[in-house]
Amino acid sequence: MRSMKIILLILVPVAVCENHTGSHALNYYFTGLSSSDSRPPFFSVIGYVDDKQIDRYDSDGGQAQPVAEWMSLFGGPRYWETETKKRQTWVAEYREHFKVEMSISNQTQGLCVYQVLFGCELDADGSSRSYYLFGYQGKEHIRFDKDRMLYEPATERARITTDRWNGERSRQSERDKTCLETICIEWLKKYIRYGKEELEKKIPPEVTVTSLSTRGVTRLHCWVYGFYPRHVDVTWMRNEKDELYSEEAKQILPNSDGTYQVRVTVEVMPQDGDSYACHVDHCGLQNVLVTRWDPVRRSFLYELVGVPVLVLVIIAAGFFMYKKMPLKKNQHGVIFLRGNARGRRDNG
Template identity: 35%
Template sequence: MSYIVVLLFSLGVCVVHCGRHTLQYDISLVSSYSHSVPHYTITAYIDGLQYGRYDSATRRGQVLIPSMVIPSRSTHLKHMLLQIEFAQKQEVAEKQKMESLMGFLNKTHGNGEFHVFQRKFACELHKDGTISGYDEIAFDGKELMTFDRERVVHVPVTQEALAMTQLWNRNYDYAKINKLYMENDCIENMKMYLLYVSTDLERKVLPKVKVSSSESDSGADLHCSVYGFYPRDVEVKWIKNGRDEIHSEEAAQILPNPDGTYQIRVSVGVTPEGGANYSCHIDHSSLENPMVVPFVSNRRSISQIKIPIMAAFFLIFLALGMLTRMRRNKGSESSQESLSSEEENPEPFA
């Protein structure tokens, strides 16, 4: 049985498109079932566009792009049913491999813990007709092994995966199956899908941008949030004084939105400098020219804040002083009136 989990959601006339194209499958398997997270999922992308999905909760394939929904015909229906059946059988095989992997890593299911097996498989067709691809396997968010297409072997990324890859390369045909699928079926399927998604791939949506800041130990962090753009590829960077690029210490990830667009946030740390200005630069295929969004701080300088505060306190003290003086004057006048009254009407001696 093939180790590669693949869902083919449509059939069509094979056409050759110019440029570089990628067909990718993201596979995820969770060791303990949760109703909020499907136990086993496959998400399919072509040139970064999510077009199909399968999960063990529904045990069905789902087409996510209307242009790939082909009118019901016997050949297409038969193909779809075969692919669903294949995915269901492959789910069992993937679980067996995950159990084997957990044994090598001394992992268990106890104490309510769960573990996640992830895989990213893709084939790539370049403009000159050459073929490449990749196959990456991770466990609990840590990459374990990759696939070397030239040597037709799995290569460990960490020492703990060494024994597992040796076993796979020695006793199983996983690597050979990967190479055959990557260079043949995967490429042909890609050409089929391109026929139906070409319009979607040419769609362009302008990005929306919001800049903000937050306090940090060394000064301030500037954030440039770019969202609602399509296609996926975008370049976002911070520029100081219109010429100096500020490199971010954290890697920014492009994330998908529910509506098929994408989002990214790029943050950089800066220290207070008099006269320095900052701007976020965005370059995207939907833009005729790169977009420049300046950062405008809402904070005023300390001296600007101190002056009105001191003035306010001065006015308050002045008003309190005048009020106290008025009360004293009033009290003095009352005392004098009382003394005058006593002098005019003295009480008789007993």
């Protein structure tokens, strides 16, 4: 498989469990990459249910393959043969789109990126949404309006393509509408039933609040970690009524165990009588989790002497303990600890 880092820059809708609705989404991401070297363009189609990758196909391997463990048993060999043929058909169609867009933009040098997002969302109450987006060179390019059965340009240059599609693809627009409103939802329901245990698990977050004061300004950090699914709402409140704005972007990051973490920081100048608390809302919680900042719990030594002096104290204490340890040299001059602290005693 070709080693390439693919960055999706177009809008990516994600189903969340906000307000305990139990929403789910099925998304397919198509990416085409073409460079100015002699290699043929690279194409991939990746399927996701919620934030879990379920399968993948790329032009190097030429086979649709399961990624999620539960998908490896879904449908059997015949299902994956059908998926392979389907992905090959998609790639063939989008390959032609890609060539046309490169021709229109007269793009002959550098990296060219063509992206497609096709997907749908289903709520617990049965309501649904769907979307069909095209991106070119990292920007939204074309959007399909299934209600009006029209392809809408996001840029003036994209109008060349949408005018042609709207004039020539009446049958295709009907098929696209059917795929979005019917076929996508039917497959999403099947995936939800099959992967229910994995897809509907809810792991509540843990929360830790820390602070750092410098020159009268205090930075309050709210660390939220170990939660699943991904969506979480983290807010700092003052006196339980004033929501505080964080200048840092709330970046929700993945953990190696499949859960997520996020840190939200605000800067405040505490006044007498003020209270601060971090409010966390997640579908794994029955109620909003409120963790209060207690300035009294800050280290007295840290507040008294500050970071530089504290670091010197720690270094001095470590040096004193090192000098007190019984040491011994072996015949090669290698120092090791006596007693229970074992060093290397190589004879060679």
